[in-house]
Amino acid sequence: MVADSLQEDAALLYSALSWWEMAGVDLCMEEAPRRWLESPAPPVMIATDGMQDARKPQPVPAQQPARIDTLDALLNHLLTAPDLVEAGPPARRIAASGHPDAPLMVLVDVPDEGDAARGALLTGESARLFDAMLAAMGKTRADCYLAAVCPGAPPGGLLPSSSIPRFEALARDHAGFAGGETLWLMGSAAIRAILQVDALPLPKGLQLFNHGGRKKAVIAGHAPRFLMRQPKHKAQVWAAMQALMTGNKA
Secondary structure, eight states, X not given: OHHHHHHHHHHHHHHHHHHHHHTTOOOSOOSXXXXXXXXXXXXXXXXXXXXXXXXXXXXXXXXXXXXXXXXXXXXXXXXXXXXXXXXXXXXXXXXXXXXXXXXXXXXXXXXXTTHHHHTSSSOTHHHHHHHHHHHHTTOOGGGEEXXXXXXXXXXXXXXXXXXXXXXXXXXXXXXXXXXXXXXXXXXXXXXXXXHOSOSSSOOOSBEEEXXXXXXXXXXXXXXXXXXXXXXXXXXXXXXXXXXHHHTXXX
């Protein structure tokens, strides 16, 4: 009797499982119970420009980055923004030096090798040449506001082409926020950022930079590290320095 009962129960169980399998059931259980025999509720529609299913997750509009409209905000962005990966970690970036309202702003392309360890721009072997160039114009670093297009040294010393537009826009804002009326560009990245022209051949004489209604006199030259390797180009830079001193245009 017991054996017959077990065989009957097994047959009933097999029949039930077979029925569920044919019905499409492939799981033994769910985390939450549901009334599977009921018809699904119709989707709830909400009135919008284009009718959308309220149960479907809607894309979240991307937030536009806040406009940098002050010098302090721009300096903080250059030194701390994580998306400026070419500038390296914040600890290796170099802040601008001097007073932003100094008569002359000097904008270099990128820091020299060793500048990050010293915490300033144009140090090491470039320092002596740069200070001599200033002295020839009757100036010292105290008369300058010194900054870089990229506040950290990128790999290989050059900015990748994909990042140049972003750094150029920041450099133009930086030069526009600074209070001085004259601007000395050193290096190809600085020249392209401000004058929007190729660095070779060097733009001759005084140029004009107009940003947000503020106009500045500009000269363009090679970076000191380049002049140390190629001293034959010093004459071009000296001619630009004279144009700045005398106010002569090209």
